[in-house]
Amino acid sequence: MKFDALGKLAEGHLIAGVISRRKVSTMDKAEIAYYYAKASLDNEFKSFDSLDNKANKFLSLVTLGIGLVVSLVGWGFDKFIPLKTASSCITVFLIFVIIFFLSNAWFKLFKSIKVSDVPTIKLNDEVCKILVSPETDVLSEVIGTYSNLVKAHRETMSKKVELLESGYRYIALTAVAILILLFSIVVSQSIGVN
Secondary structure (H helix, E strand, O other), X not given: OOHHHHHHHHHOOOHHHHHHXXXXXXXXXXXHHHHXXXXXXXXXXXXXXXXXXXXXXXXXXXXXXXXXXXXHHHHHHHHHOOOOOHHHHHHHHHHHHHHHHHHHHHHHHHHHHOOOOOOOOOOXXXXXXXXXXXXXXXXXXXXXXXXXXXHHHHHHHHHHHHHHHHHXXXXXXXXXXXXXXXXHHHHHHHOOOO
16 A cells, blocks of 8 residues: 555545455554544644634624724714613613623634644654664554644644634624614614604
8 A cells, every 4th residue: 555545544534444354464554553643633733723714704703893883883872872761771781782792702712713732743852762762662652642642632622612612602692682782773763762
């Protein structure tokens, strides 16, 4: 088998089927195990990048939303202040709720894209000595390293996903608050309350 074929096998998770259907040499098993572990780590990196891209897009959207709300508040502030009616009180309250939700969404999304302390493969003198040592099972060491890196990335990813989901919830709450605000404005305008 060639390295490219092994990489594709590992990425497609077909390794178990290949091993069970034919006799595989020890070197082939080592190559398969290495490429499987490498593909697993590469998938973690892709997921990490995908989450960062989503967070960046939503952060841009929320930033735009905050700017829009602040602009609209500045433009229509004199219509609602001083608070004379119940509808103006509700409107001002909802505007503050919207700003609160957007701000929380912004901070959650921003926190999710901050640089995370994710471990990487180390190649220092100590690692080199271990890998070249005749007593070392190099395959086990390398696969163990990949396994530890995948585990560390998954822990970091779970924190990132938690922050993104929290940001999404705040965005959804903002949308609901905007709908309620629009409804209250339409109702107050239709009954002639200023």
